[in-house]
Amino acid sequence: MNIAIVCYPTFGGSGVVATELGLELSNRGHQIHFITYNQPVRLDLLNKNVHFHEVHVPEYPLFHYQPYELALSSKLVDMVKLHGIEVMHVHYAIPHAYAAYMAQKMLLEDGIFVPIVTTLHGTDITLVGNHPFYKPAVTFSINKSNAVTTVSQSLKDDTLRLFDIKNEIDVVTNFIDLNKYQYGFTECQRSVMANDNERIITHISNLRSVKRIPDVINVFNNIQKEIPSKLIMVGEGPEREKAELQCRELNISDKVVFVGNSNEIDRILCFSDLFLLPSKTESFGLSALEAMASGVPVISSNAGGIPEVNSQGFSGYLSNVGDVKQMSKDAISILKDEVTLNQFKQNAKQQASKFGIENIVPQYEAIYKKAIDNK
Numbered sequence: 001m002n003i004a005i006v007c008y009p010t011f012g013g014s015g016v017v018a019t020e021l022g023l024e025l026s027n028r029g030h031q032i033h034f035i036t037y038n039q040p041v042r043l044d045l046l047n048k049n050v051h052f053h054e055v056h057v058p059e060y061p062l063f064h065y066q067p068y069e070l071a072l073s074s075k076l077v078d079m080v081k082l083h084g085i086e087v088m089h090v091h092y093a094i095p096h097a098y099a100a101y102m103a104q105k106m107l108l109e110d111g112i113f114v115p116i117v118t119t120l121h122g123t124d125i126t127l128v129g130n131h132p133f134y135k136p137a138v139t140f141s142i143n144k145s146n147a148v149t150t151v152s153q154s155l156k157d158d159t160l161r162l163f164d165i166k167n168e169i170d171v172v173t174n175f176i177d178l179n180k181y182q183y184g185f186t187e188c189q190r191s192v193m194a195n196d197n198e199r200i201i202t203h204i205s206n207l208r209s210v211k212r213i214p215d216v217i218n219v220f221n222n223i224q225k226e227i228p229s230k231l232i233m234v235g236e237g238p239e240r241e242k243a244e245l246q247c248r249e250l251n252i253s254d255k256v257v258f259v260g261n262s263n264e265i266d267r268i269l270c271f272s273d274l275f276l277l278p279s280k281t282e283s284f285g286l287s288a289l290e291a292m293a294s295g296v297p298v299i300s301s302n303a304g305g306i307p308e309v310n311s312q313g314f315s316g317y318l319s320n321v322g323d324v325k326q327m328s329k330d331a332i333s334i335l336k337d338e339v340t341l342n343q344f345k346q347n348a349k350q351q352a353s354k355f356g357i358e359n360i361v362p363q364y365e366a367i368y369k370k371a372i373d374n375k
Helices: 013-027 068-083 093-108 135-144 153-162 213-226 240-249 265-270 286-293 324-335 338-355 357-373
Strands: 002-006 031-036 050-054 087-091 116-120 147-150 169-171 199-204 229-234 256-260 274-277 298-301 316-319
Touching: 002 013, 002 068, 002 093, 013 031, 013 050, 013 087, 013 116, 013 357, 031 068, 050 068, 068 093, 087 093, 087 357, 093 116, 093 135, 116 135, 116 357, 147 153, 147 357, 153 169, 199 213, 199 265, 199 286, 213 229, 213 240, 213 274, 213 324, 229 265, 240 256, 265 286, 274 286, 274 324, 286 298, 286 338, 298 324, 316 324, 324 338, 338 357
Parallel strands: 002 031, 002 087, 031 050, 087 116, 116 147, 147 169, 199 229, 199 274, 229 256, 274 298, 298 316
Antiparallel strands: none
C-alpha cells in the first residue's frame, strides 16, 4: 500500500507512535509518506520505502496566524496525485483530520477518492477537542473520517462520552518495538549517572501541569530519605523551572538531574531502576510502556489508560491521583532489596511484551485495507 502519515513531528507520544508505525510498515513492504512541517524526531534515516514531504506555510501579511490547515490540505492533494497514495492516516482530529477531509473533498473533484483513517491520541479529545471553540470541528472531523481508532479503551470511552460520534471506533493500542530494548549492562554505562549504591529513578514527559511534576519530586524526596537515589528528569516544558525551585527548597538539587529533551531515551531507561508517572490523566502512557520494555517497573496514577498498561502489583503499582504517600510507599517496597527489584524488572518486560509492535501493526493494516475496499 501507498500510505500517507500525518502527525506532529515533535517529542510527544503521538509523533513517536506515528513515526514508529510508519517505519514498521515500511519494513513490511509498504510505501510510507510522512507529511508534516518538520522531519519527525524519531525518523533518523530515510530509505527506499520511507519518504518525507515538508509542508511549507507561506507568510502572508493578511493572516494574523498562518493557515497551516490550508497548506497541509494542499500538500496532501499534491502528494496523493504525485505518488498514488491510497490511504491517509492522520494522528489527531484537529488540525490533521480536518485538513485531510478538505483534501479528500478537493480530490473528489478530480474523481479521486482516498479514505481517511484518524487516530485519536488523547489531547485532541480531553483537552483541545473538548473546548467549546473546537468541539464542533472535532466532532465533524471524527464523523467524516472513514475509520477511527483510539490508543486505549479509556480514550474511546471518553470520546463517546464527550462527543456525538456516529462512527465506529476501534481500539488499537500503542506499541513498542521490543528489539530496540535489548542491550547489555556495559552499553548502559550506569556509572555515569549514579554511584553503585544508588537507585536511579526516572521521569519522562513534556513537563506540563497534567503530569503532576511536583508529585514526581515529592515521591522521589520520600524515596531518597530511605534509599540512596538519583532522579533523572527527561523533557522540557512549563513546569521545569518550578520543579528546579522545588528541588532547591527540598535541598535535593544534587540528587536530581534535568537533562531536557533527549534522543537517548533508550539509554537512559537502560540504567533506570524505577519510573514515575503520577499524571492527572494519560490516554495510554507510552512512556510507561517504554520503561517496562527496558525492564523498569512503574509507579503511576490509575488515571485514564494507564491501568491498561501498568499491571497492579506485577509490573509496578497504581495509586489515586495525588496520593504521594502511597506512591512513595510502593516505590520503596520495590527498591528496598535486589530480589524484589529484579522480580519487578522481569515482570515489567513480560507485561510490555503484550504490546509488541508485531502484534499491533497488522491491526492497522487490516483497517487500511477495509477503508480502501469500502470506497
